Amino acid sequence: MRQIRQMLRLARDGVSAREIGRTLGAARSTIQDNLQRAAKAGLSWPLPAELTDAVLEQRLFGHAGSKPGLRRRAEPDWATLACELKRPGVNLMVLWEEYREVRPDGYGYSRFCDLFREFERRLSPTMRQDHVAGDKVFVDYSGKKIAIINPDTGEVRDAEIFVAVLGASNYTYAEASWTQALPDWIPAHVHMFRFFGGVPRLVVPDNLKSGVNKACFYDPEINRSYGMMASHYGVGILPARPYRARDKAKVEAGVRFAQTYILGRLRRQTFFSLAEANAAILEVLERLNAHVMRRLGVSRRHVFETIEQPALAALPPEDYQFAEWRLARVSIDYHVEFDSFFYSVPYGLIRKQVDIRATARTIEIFYQGQRVGAHQRRHGGRRHGTDPDHMPSSHRRYADWSPDRFRRWGRSIGPQTEGLVIAILANKPHPEQGFRSCVGVLRLFKDIDRERAEAIAERAIAIGALTYKAIASILANKTASKPAAEETVIVHPNLRGPGYFH
Structure with a gap:
């Protein structure tokens, strides 16, 4: 309307329509048309002071007899x-x-x-982002939590609420989980994709540590476990910019709806398990997605079923099984550590960096993309899980040592040798501490005939010589044939004798 006023002032001063158009940056035909409208409306410069822009526009461009605010042509829906x-x-x-x-x-x-x-x-009073059907799903956790009571102890524990909103239809999914950690974060995505019945092109998370190791506008570092889940479903991960809530305005609005629809409507209910809470949340989601949106006049479910669902990619044949991935370096004993337990890899990978894939039941170890070890996951008992095939040959022989094996070795020589082995092992607090003594003794007996070995073993048992050095001394001094009593009587001039003490 400022240009209209300027046009009327210039026309009063006798400026041509062409010159007015040049001055105002408009076509001459437009200036001529506006001047004709002003003449028909009886308007000329100077305009009355009380004539507002709205009234001026109505007098110049409004239809005669039409109601204010009605447009001149038919509009679409x-x-x-x-x-x-x-x-x-x-x-x-x-x-x-x-x-x-x-x-x-x-x-x-x-x-x-x-x-x-x-x-x-x-x-919306703010800038709206255009979201194509099947393009993005926005995910986040609600800041509000839902209380769950332990029926046995009465302890109240707060559960997190995971919220996901599809960009085009606003179709919403939510579930309760105990934490925001990986074991809850990734299964929530699996349940979300199953709820939608398909997979969008991108997932837009916040910069939660379970999803993003390092937030960066240009090159965010995605968590390895989260990335493997995305690879399984063929979906991309596009984290929102740090401190830019409007990048995920959809889920921010979804979080508000979740707090209103879920927490608000369930505030009077008491839950005694996570399953009970999620069953109630699912019922509330049905109401939320069936609710007719005031501006569009249709529900989220309607837009989802008619527009967004056909655009989603198909789900893979099987759900993703949660697995946690970690980097580890093989220690000098050719084991890697995961949650305070140790698992072996081939000894040739000592000091190499490997990938660990951990599920609830198995531990898999990969080197340069190839699996080099698989173990049953340990949650208790012995801390080391060792595959004999991973050992050097010398270590493998040692790992095969056991009391029964040494007894068999001794029995292969004779019963006295077997008895010596049993005595050596029994003389130690732990049988394993006698393994090396047994190895040394059996090596001594390897180079002599069986009869002599049996005699030495008998002699050692009789005098209690149950160490490697003592048995080696018997063999070196050739005292195996002497009676035990003879060995214990010592004649020496400095001995006082029993009479000394009377």
């Missing part, structure tokens, strides 16, 4: 067009062409676009 715009490949030009096919006397393309943008501004 803007809410329907807003839904159609979410379909892949649909833009305003396509919608305008379809509109003009039905209404040949309708608005031109530029005015059509202006009216549609005006309708969009009424939907």
Whole structure:
């Protein structure tokens, strides 16, 4: 309207329509048309001071006899067009062409676009992002929690609420979980994809540590376990920018709905298990997704079923099994550590960096993409899980040592040798501490005949010589044939004798 006022002032001063157009940056025909409208409306410069822009516009461009606010041409159903715009490949030009096919006397393309943008501004006072069907799902945790009571102890524990919202339809999923850690974060995504019955192109999470190791606008570092889940479903991960809540405005709105619909409507209920809470949340989600959106006039479920669901990619044949991935370096004893337990790898990988894939039941170890070890996961008992095939040959022989094996070795020589082995092992607090003594003794006996070995073993048992050095001394001094009593009587001039003490 400022230009209209300027045009009327210049026209009063006798400036031609061409010069006015040049000054105002408008076509001469537009200036001529506006001057004719002003003449018909009886308007000239100077305009009355009380004439507002709205009244001036109505007098120049309003229809005679029409009600204020009514447009001059038939308009389409803007809410329907807003839904159609979410379909892949649909833009305003396509919608305008379809509109003009039905209404040949309708608005031109530029005015059509202006009216549609005006309708969009009424939907939200902030900038709206255009989300194509099947393109993005926004995920986050609600800041509010839901209380669950232990029926045995009465202890109250707060559970987190995971919320996911599809970009085009606003179709919402939510569930309660104990934590925001990986073992809860990834299964929540698995349940979400199953709820949607398909997979969008991208997942937009917040910079939660379970999903993003290092937040960065240019090159965010995705958690390895989270990335493996995404690879299973063929979905991309696009974290929101740090401290930019509007990047995930959909889920922010979904969180507010979750707090209103879920926490607000369930605040008077008492839950005694996570399963009870999730069953109640599922019922509330049905109400939420079936609720008719005021501006669009249709429900989230309707938009999802008609527009978004057909655009989702198909689910894989099987759900993703949660597995945690970690980097580890093989220690000098060719074991890697995971949660305070140790698992072996081939000894040739000492000092190498490997990947550990841990599920609830198994531990798998990969080197350069190849699996080099698999173990049953340990949650108690011995801390080391060792595969004999991973050992050097010398270590493997040692690992095969056992009391029964040494007894068999001794029995192969004779009963006295077997008895010596049993005595050596029994003389130690732990049998394993006698293994090396047994190895040494059996090696001594390896180079002599069986009869002599048996005699030495008998002699050692008789005098209690149950160490490697003592038995080696018997063999070196050739005292195996002497009676035990003879060995214990010592004659020496300095001995006082029993009479000394009377």
